[in-house]
Amino acid sequence: MIRQIRGKVLALEASGATIEVAGFGIAVALPTLIGLTLGSEAVLATHLAVKQDGMELYGFLDALDRDFFEKLLTVSGVGPKTALSILRRSPRPQLENAIAKRDINYLTRVAGLGKKSAEKLAVELSEKMVSGSAAQGEDGEVFDTLVALGYTEREARKALSQIPENISGKEARLRAALSGK
DSSP states (O other): OOOEEEEEEEETTTTTTEEEEEEEEEEEEESSSTTTOSSEEEEEEEEEEEEEEHHHHHHESSSHHHHHHHHTTTTTTTHHHHHHHHHHOHHHHHHHHHHTTTOOOHHHTTOOOOHHHHHHHHHHGGGGGSSSSHHHHHHHHHHHHHHTOOOOHHHHHHHHHHTTTTOOSSHHHHHHHHHTT
């Protein structure tokens, strides 16, 4: 598995770049070309996808983007091209946040997924997302409990968004969501 490459940027194209490594020009598919300039040296975190019809190398300026890309690949029906397309449409932190909060509207509107794909992505990955605050991980369980109690997903998201940040703990956050405070 090729996890990182370093080399001179030989060409920039809409879909990625060609990087010279040890005399070879390696085509790398990228979510964004921002930060790369022709002729400069680049260090890319990479993912090598081996398929029946060949190999493709996907590159990222940040190892966290590569790790997120690989998480997307664990969802059935999401291949490398779909995962790359998702990352091209929205920055990783916003995507992680939307998935953690199960924000189907954001995933369909901004990330360009269909409703079923967005729901599948949110369900399968929401627990795996690294949250910006400790409360977000607990909110997944609070969200599930609210839905089990009869809230629609929209109502549950609204209730979660109205919980003050200073309230922590699953039980306390659930009580706050139920009381509407």
